[in-house]
Amino acid sequence: MRTQVAIIGAGPAGLLLSQLLHNRGIDSVVLEARSREYCEQRQRAGMLEQATVDVLREAGAADRLDREGLVHHGIHLRFAGRDRHIDFPSRTGGRSVTVYGQTEIVKDLIAKRVDEGARLYFDTPVTAIEGIEGDAPRIRFVRDGVEETLDCDLVAGCDGFHGVSRPTIPADVLKTYERSYPFAWLGVLADVAPSTDDLIYAYSERGFALHSMRSAQVSRLYLQVDPDAKLADWPDERIWAELRERLALPGWTLDEGPISERGITPMRSFVAEPMSFGRLFLAGDAAHIVPPTGAKGLNLAMADVRVLADACGEWFGSGGSRDGLDAYSDACLRRVWRAEHFSYWMTTLLHTGVDASEFDRRCQVAHLEYVADSDAAMASLAENYVGYAWGS
Numbered sequence: 059m060r061t062q063v064a065i066i067g068a069g070p071a072g073l074l075l076s077q078l079l080h081n082r083g084i085d086s087v088v089l090e091a092r093s094r095e096y097c098e099q100r101q102r103a104g105m106l107e108q109a110t111v112d113v114l115r116e117a118g119a120a121d122r123l124d125r126e127g128l129v130h131h132g133i134h135l136r137f138a139g140r141d142r143h144i145d146f147p148s149r150t151g152g153r154s155v156t157v158y159g160q161t162e163i164v165k166d167l168i169a170k171r172v173d174e175g176a177r178l179y180f181d182t183p184v185t186a187i188e189g190i191e192g193d194a195p196r197i198r199f200v201r202d203g204v205e206e207t208l209d210c211d212l213v214a215g216c217d218g219f220h221g222v223s224r225p226t227i228p229a230d231v232l233k234t235y236e237r238s239y240p241f242a243w244l245g246v247l248a249d250v251a252p253s254t255d256d257l258i259y260a261y262s263e264r265g266f267a268l269h270s271m272r273s274a275q276v277s278r279l280y281l282q283v284d285p286d287a288k289l290a291d292w293p294d295e296r297i298w299a300e301l302r303e304r305l306a307l308p309g310w311t312l313d314e315g316p317i318s319e320r321g322i323t324p325m326r327s328f329v330a331e332p333m334s335f336g337r338l339f340l341a342g343d344a345a346h347i348v349p350p351t352g353a354k355g356l357n358l359a360m361a362d363v364r365v366l367a368d369a370c371g372e373w374f375g376s377g378g379s380r381d382g383l384d385a386y387s388d389a390c391l392r393r394v395w396r397a398e399h400f401s402y403w404m405t406t407l408l409h410t411g412v413d414a415s416e417f418d419r420r421c422q423v424a425h426l427e428y429v430a431d432s433d434a435a436m437a438s439l440a441e442n443y444v445g446y447a448w449g450s
């Protein structure tokens with residue numbers, strides 16, 4: 059088999075890249091280890107920056123997003139019996155965000171790629187990437203139990219944190235940066251109308267809680283838990299009791315309902331540099347991970363892919379310029395590091411480690427008070443949350 063761009067992974071990064079390349083007349087093959095059903099039901103992100111909405115529209119994959127996405131004009135910071143709503147448009151020159159589940163983006167992109175006859179193969183794990191330092195990379199993969207090969211001009215490593223792409227970059231070239239956190243998130247989907255208009259980010263002595271949503275009928279909620287927490291220790295009653303405690307505000311009640319999905323996500327900050335080597339280009343979680351507090355993971359992946367698609371357009375186009383590909387890593391990393399810092403800042407602002415001292419806790423509340431009472435601080439949070447203009 060042969061193609062121009064071999065894409066490893068059919069998460070949001072790989073699927074969007076395949077569509078953007080197709081729109082630029084560039085052929086690709088997507089190889090995905092898991093099943094289509096697994097990819098479509100995997101509960102993850104839910105908050106889209108405007109730039110992400112724009113690139114999905116550019117890809118021609120935003121019809122349902124435009125119908126069903128929930129535009130949000132701010133968030134609530136809730137702590138010490140206070141609730142401060144931080145408005146985005148008035149603090150960012152009119153910008154907002156959209157709530158639309160990553161599962162829905164994956165479904166929309168898969169449907170479009172299949173409609174357009176894309177070579178998109180599920181249950182097809184890549185086992186090796188060869189020849190990235192030359193001009194004829196080769197991918198080895200397994201399909202129906204048989205090893206096959208795919209020859210290509212470029213390889214896009216969109217295979218997430220645990221994929222095979224990043225380790226293909228030589229150890230003496232690759233540099234990684236990492237921070238782990240002494241807590242994780244327990245996330246649930248509940249069949250109950252959200253009890254809030256905009257998302258609530260709540261700091262409490264008992265730990266962080268987030269009230270998000272997926273639609274007018276489905277709530278998405280998260281609790282800070284210990285890093286080694288087990289779902290078995292969190293029956294529904296305990297989840298709702300903890301959410302009620304941590305989100306509590308005089309005069310406000312949390313509506314409960316049947317929990318349909320639950321999962322525990324570890325919290326980590328991670329960056330791999332460079333994001334490219336020879337003919338291999340990493341995008342999305344294959345290159346970087348952020349704690350979900352800043353709602354940046356999915357948005358970073360989409361931003362990487364837009365840069366890569368433009369660079370591929372230049373290289374495969376009439377000009378044949380490799381400038382965009384050579385600049386890819388640095389162009390992405392500037393945005394990645396800004397999102398890494400914001401995600402770290404939001405996480406440490408709102409979470410207390412179990413071993414936090416009284417001094418730490420009092421400083422944290424003072425920091426929250428400052429953010430809630432300072433227009434400058436709220437403007438800074440707002441402009442980071444709604445996302446950065448491309449290339450900034």
Ligand code: FAS
Pocket residue numbers: 066067068069070071072089090091092097101102103104105160182183184185216217218219220221222321322323341342343344350352353354355356357359
């Ligand atoms: P993905 O991990 O989504 O996709 C990679 C794909 O590559 C997978 O389908 C995998 O099966 C495939 N793959 C791996 N190895 C392969 C191989 N050898 N061969 C072929 N295919 C292979 N972000 C937020 O903004 N908010 C959130 O609340 C949030 N929650 C999250 C919860 C969890 C449990 C996780 C893991 C992540 C969460 N994220 C969140 C971040 C998440 O949304 C990612 O940023 C997003 O999925 C990144 O997309 P991709 O880079 O496409 O990687």
Ligand code: PHB
Pocket residue numbers: 102103104105257270271278350351352353
């Ligand atoms: C979500 O809706 O899944 C979500 C929203 C905002 C976050 C994290 C997750 O910061």
